Amino acid sequence: MSSERLGRCLWVTTFGAAMLSACGDGEPSEADEAEGTPLEEACEHHALGPFIEVTATPSGALGGIPDVSAEHTSVQVTLPGAAGAPASGYVGFAVSVPGTYGFFLTENVPLSAAMSFGGDITVTPLSVDGACDAVVAGYWMYLPVGTVVLQLGPTEASSVALVHERLP
Numbered sequence: 661m662s663s664e665r666l667g668r669c670l671w672v673t674t675f676g677a678a679m680l681s682a683c684g685d686g687e688p689s690e691a692d693e694a695e696g697t698p699l700e701e702a703c704e705h706h707a708l709g710p711f712i713e714v715t716a717t718p719s720g721a722l723g724g725i726p727d728v729s730a731e732h733t734s735v736q737v738t739l740p741g742a743a744g745a746p747a748s749g750y751v752g753f754a755v756s757v758p759g760t761y762g763f764f765l766t767e768n769v770p771l772s773a774a775m776s777f778g779g780d781i782t783v784t785p786l787s788v789d790g791a792c793d794a795v796v797a798g799y800w801m802y803l804p805v806g807t808v809v810l811q812l813g814p815t816e817a818s819s820v821a822l823v824h825e826r827l828p
Contacts, residue, residue, distance in 0.1 A: 698762050698764075698825035698826070698827055698828075699762070699764065699788060699791045699795065699798070699825075700791070701732070701823070701825050702762070702764035702791075702794075702795055702798075702823040702825055703764075703791055703792035703794055703795055705732055705733060705734045705823045706734045706764070706766060706792070706794035706795060706821060706823055707792070707794055709733070709734055710730075710732070710733050710734070711733065711734050711735075711736055711821075712730055712733055712734075712735055712736065713735075713736045713737075713738070714726035714727075714728060714735060714736070714737055714738070714751060715737070715738040715740070715749075716737050716738065716739050716740060716748075716749020716750055716751050716812060717740070717749060717750050717751075718740045718748070718749060718750075719750065725750050725751055725752040725809065726751050726752065727751070727752050727753070727754060728751045728752065728753055728810070728822060728824070729752075729753050729754045729755075729824075731824075732823075733823065734821045734822075734823050735751075735821060735822050735823070736819060736821045737749065737751060737812060737819060737820055737821065737822060738818065738819045739769075739812060739813055739815065739817065739818055739819060739820065741813075741818065746813060746814035746815055746816060747813050747814065747815055747816070747817065747818055748811065748812065748813030748814040748815070749811070749812055749813060750809055750810065750811050750812075751809075751810050751812065752776070752807055752808070752809055752810070753773075753803075753807070753808045753809075753810055753824070754806075754807050754808075755803045755804065755805050755806055755807070755808060756805060757805070757826070758802075758803060758804045758805050759802070759803065759826055759827070760800055760801070760802050760803075760826070760827040761800065761801060761802075761803050761824055761825070761826055761827060762786055762798060762799070762800045762824065762825050762826075762827045763798065763799045763800075763801075763810075763822055763823075763824050764786075764788065764795045764797075764798045764822065764823045764824075764825070765795070765796060765797040765798070765799075765812075765820050765821070765822050766794055766795065766796055766820055766821040766822075767796055767797065767815065767817040767819075767820040767821075768796050768797045768815075769797060769812050769813055769815045769817055769820045770811075770812070770813060770814070770815065771783055771797075771799045771810060771811070771812060772810070772811045773801055773803075773808050773809065773810050773811070774808070774809050774811075775804070775806055775807070775808060775809075776806060776807040776808070776809055777806070781801050781802075781803065781808065782801060782802075783799050783800075783801045784799065784800050784801065785797075785798070785799055786798035786799055786800045794821075800827060
């Protein structure tokens with residue numbers, strides 16, 4: 661992004677924020693207080709749920725991978741693995757709105773992603789230090805519309821919970 665374009669984006673963002681703040685009385689509304697940062701939301705859902713359980717598949721083939729797209733949900737994923745070998749598994753994530761998504765995990769488990777029709781997706785670690793005890797690792801990625809295949813592992817952990825949040 662050019663410095664001129666970046667400057668315009670920052671000006672529009674600053675001006676828009678100033679205009680929005682002028683509309684209210686300065687007091688946060690219940691709606692404002694109900695929504696926290698994506699990391700705060702992930703901490704809340706890992707602690708309070710709702711929860712669903714899935715078992716990842718040992719293969720990334722779309723035929724039977726479980727879906728982990730449920731919003732505002734801590735998805736408890738059991739990872740397949742042979743005795744004495746690292747566990748690793750695949751789950752699917754359906755994207756209906758393109759954008760940047762954060763994935764917040766309860767274990768330090770490697771995460772990689774690819775589109776179901778092929779093509780790797782760049783996954784970037786996200787700092788989660790000190791957010792809460794439940795979130796140990798975080799990743800962010802830009803996702804287009806479609807089904808994304810997520811690989812969790814290889815890891816020594818036999819399970820991991822994940823919460824996804826759309827990032828601003």
